[in-house]
Amino acid sequence: MTGIRYNAAHWGVYEVDPEQPGSPLSPWRNDPSPTPIGLDQRSAGVMNLRVTKPAIRASWRAAGHRATGAGRGAEGFVEIGWDEATDLIAAELERVRTAHGNQAIFGGSYGWASAGRFHHAQSQLHRFLNLAGGYTRSVDSYSLGAGRALMPEIVASMDDLSAGATSWDVIAHNTQLFVTFGGIPEKNAQVSPGGAGRHRVRGALRQAAAAGVRFVNLSPVRDNLDDTLAAEWVSIRPNTDTALMLALVHEIDRAGLADHAFLDRYCVGSDYFLTYVRGGIDGQPKTPAWAASITQVPERRIVDLAHEIATHRTMLNCAWSLQRASHGEQPFWAIVALAAMVGQIGLPGGGFAVGYGPMNAIGSAAPWLKGPTLDQGRNPVTAFIPVARIADMLLNPGAAFTYKGQGHTYPDIRLVWWAGGNPFHHHQDLNRLRQAFRRPETIIVQEQYWTPMARFADIVLPATTSLERNDIGFATREGLYVAMRRMADPPGEALDDHAILARIADRLGFGRAFTEGLDETGWLRRLYGQSRSKAAESGIPLPDFDDFWDQGLIDLSEFSSSQIAFSDFRADPLSHPLSTPSGRIEITSQRILSYALPDCPGHPAWMAPDEWLGADLSHAFPFHLISDQPARRLHSQLDHAELSRAGKIAGREPVHIHPADATARGIADGDIVELFNDRGRCLAGAVLSAHIMPGVLRLSTGAWADGDGPLDRHGNPNVLTRDRGASGFSQGCAALSCLVGIRRADHVPPVRAFDPPTFIA
Known part of the structure; x- marks a missing residue:
């Protein structure tokens, strides 16, 4: 066995020396241009926001699914034991599927989750819900x-x-x-x-x-x-x-x-x-x-x-x-x-x-290889939504929508189960999303940190990070297999997503079907073996599992070829x-x-958006807002880490503005400014830059949502973006069609995005 342990994350491969307890993560030595994202995953600032015990919203514990959703996001939580949490969830899942049918369960689980191929929250949850009789799913992605x-x-x-x-x-x-x-x-x-x-x-x-x-x-x-x-x-x-x-x-x-x-x-x-x-x-x-x-x-x-x-x-x-x-x-x-x-x-x-x-x-x-993939089984429920239409679904059960030329109907969702993602980052018009998430009877979240989505849940289950479990890292076209050996103990009572769902599946009577009698190592051996067979069909020999696990990393660069x-x-x-x-x-x-769709004809065509700099609305809101991918994190992942926080201005996300536009509005570099439109307002720190054209603002996504009203204190642009599909064909995310105004902020309340929730004894 090598003296180095490896971990794969979406932003790179890390090394750690197990012979030196507490040694920091280091980038993989063969990476020519490593990113610093993720190197501070074990820092105090990150670990302080870990979910360490199952927790339940106070009023939901008192009244169950009859509790009003009005307190979501504001109420305190009661920490409970795993046995009580397992019993509550199993009973609630059984109630919903018996009283309303499985299509009343929405398996959200949208996000990048873990880079590991077994401990992948989306795959684990979807496998579990399929064995439970199915669920309403989402298709496509916010990105595409x-x-x-x-x-x-x-x-x-x-x-x-x-x-x-x-x-x-x-x-x-x-x-x-x-x-x-x-x-x-x-x-x-x-x-x-x-x-x-x-x-x-x-x-x-x-x-x-x-x-x-x-x-x-x-x-x-x-x-x-x-x-x-x-x-x-x-x-x-x-x-x-x-x-x-x-x-x-x-x-x-x-x-x-x-x-x-x-x-x-x-x-x-x-x-x-x-x-x-x-x-x-x-x-x-x-x-x-x-x-x-x-x-x-x-x-x-x-x-x-x-x-x-x-x-x-x-x-x-x-x-x-x-x-x-x-x-x-x-x-x-x-x-x-x-x-x-x-x-x-x-x-x-x-x-x-x-x-x-x-x-x-x-x-x-x-x-170009197919990597290890956990079998999710078959979903007997046919109901689905395009992923960016979740607020529409929750607010308008029974309403019609179109997708790829076909008509569909939004189901009536009573239970939302989320794992591996943060819709308060991805979704648009967050004030509308908050209204939508108050509609379901129950929201269950599996999470590692007290993110905005975790705070909006009724039941929160503590999950491990990829550093705290064994897994296999593989990405198409990256040319690496990574033996992700556990590097640290999980905090408190955190469990792997698989272990969490196996407990609940056992209560519901299909535990054996979910685990197939395999432990973590058994699953890793199976998944690697399947991938090894596929690689052999492509003429690429891989070592057996034990050699792979001892070796730690397989580099396939010798099999690269021009394309x-x-x-x-x-x-x-x-x-x-x-x-x-x-x-x-x-x-x-x-x-x-x-299909004769008015907003997606049968060939490439120019159609003016409702919100762009040529629209009449630009007289009231004269700036086009670009909400792009941030440089210091992936989406909202690790926004609470030191690297992400170091890029903020007075604790708020930076907004880039052309110097001429700033001067015309009395805005100086480093000022706290307010972006606004009819959907909401948010605070940000001004950065004057000639690299952006006049009339355009750039406020990157991923700042943890921090607001209990129209104002976001932290700089999340999705309090401003429009929650409407790209067209009746795709219903895709249309966040980058957004007009706003900007002004110096008169009132600057403190940022509370990284304050832990209130716990009730």
């Missing part, structure tokens, strides 16, 4: 709601597009022009679900620039692309990228630069789409002059960029953030159409990606068809066209 719904219809699934992206080495050797809509933010690429290995994006970008690749960054902010790349920054109004892409298509078409042979062989629907671009459907040609008035990108730059794209080997990149907006499907669809117009899809260094930057693994040349997205499809589209209805790239989708 519009993209996950759309892309399989027109080109490929998001998982295939991410894992199959052209590798960075191919870009360095072949790409001449790299045009990115929304940048390639390295802060986002610090993470991969299942665990980042070698952080590669910074080095890959610099290698490409050194090889002569020219970068153009079309974005409202400059610093979402490495400053050392000498990239051209073209500032563009938020939410207008689709208009720009359509204008680029128009100019390429007008100049006779389109590759019609590619369109005819590999695509369907290009003629109908070009009729729209030329103005034959709505009477408005999508010219560079038209787009310039919408995007504020100069007409001449649009014309020149179109010619540059068509006459160079060009990689077009689209950040995930672009589809987190009203009509979020359109920029993803438009970039596929733009790439098809120049005919470089499937060529080395050309085509498109959606996109480089959101995760470390995208662009990796590591082998070109869609190269097989380009070589022979008949032998290697796409998974779309036609087997080809659907620039116009007859299926989506048949």
